[in-house]
Amino acid sequence: MKDIQKTEDQRGIAIQKVGVSEVHLPFLIKTKSGELQSVLAKIRLTVELPQTFKGTHMSRFIEILSEWSQKPVANREMECILHDTLQRLEADKAYLEIRFKYFLQKTAPVSRLRSMLDYDCLFFANMTRGESIDIAMGVSVPFTSLCPCSKEIAAYGAHNQRGLMTVKLKQSAGRFIWIEDLVALMEAQGSCPLFPLLKREDEKYVTERAYDNPKFVEDVLRDLVLALRSIEDIEWFEVECENYESIHNHNAYASHSETVTSRPEA
Template structure:
């Protein structure tokens, strides 16, 4: 038998829990009649380098050299512009309006679209520069070394594009954080058998020469730079023959964090498309309570 209780109406319930009717306002409701504080001119003491919004999540399309070659992922955006000294603020709603426009047209995270976006953003905001920063998980297929079992891996990728109206040029920065395996050379050297290993994280940030941004898939290159210099790759699927190969490969290629950043730096230095870079390796030590870290920053010019 259903138990019934006598409930007041929903409007009465809301009133009972504190809701009150709206007040009769005196301020205008038409946009044209509303004051616009952001566009009230005055001397506001300083120009601002960047102002805008961050932590904006939006679906985007990513093209990849590795399978899956076209994928939809969720990106996190930061959208900013400069602000001159005589302007109080920016119209921040225009930032998300433009993002929505590009989304409806199919927002592909290509350098071409990001340049178009930042240039249009600077023009719409009537400012001299604009920056779009995007971080997103990038997925790629990984085959196990022996049995070729396929699974999906991912790395954390990021792009930053800044447009400068004075030069009509953009600067392009990319980054990737990839997980790897490292085996301790010291542990291997001093032990009668075995050696401790751990999961490491290689974080790479690069500044690209603007005239060569479309020549490579930067995501695949940075992943290769991180993984090819590690003791071993990580895998989503490993059977026993695969695990044997991965374990032995790690033992054959011991790496300190110092070794990792130097070897990755060498690959980045050799790439003619990269103008400057920083690389960091952080190992979650398996026999210590701390992490081990090392980093290198280098500029070619």
């Protein structure tokens, strides 16, 4: 059968990324404890398309991803996926993005009851033929913030709200931070972490904890930047913090990105 995709295109336009997106597949993610967590992943896999090629082979992307959907995925596996993509698509550069919900067990602060909280996570990587893989990760963490200004001016009480902080980061080759460790570091920067299951004694604790630890969205972001700078061998990071304001019909927002070229001597 004639393969139209392999015919030559005359328009002289190379396409930077072409492939498949919104691919939903079960994936296995390696956890810090050594176990595997099954997640529903939303995947985008693309390659560069030279200007002389009319199209790419869409079916091959699905074949590759299907083969990997029941294998544990971490840095090494993403490298294999991209290497396989380069070979089978005859491409010079390939890109992979995996988005998924990751669940961690949370223990209520007083009752010690356990429940599961979900976090939006992202792995994204690219590879150029003959070169090493470039990998980054992202995690979004919900948190509670309590307004310092409200606490200062009110005779009693202070307004608080749920917020969302998102970190994307890239570490040096061979370095890796577990999702569990990054979540713990991020949760420590809000006025108080979130818990899915709270009894009355827990609700009292988290309310008072937030009241004793008021933070603007700017405070959360700056504390998060300082915490990320403490992680060894981070090359780049991007931080976003957004408060879903309880007394306004708009959100409070702050962002910051940083390329770490060198660290001060100890």
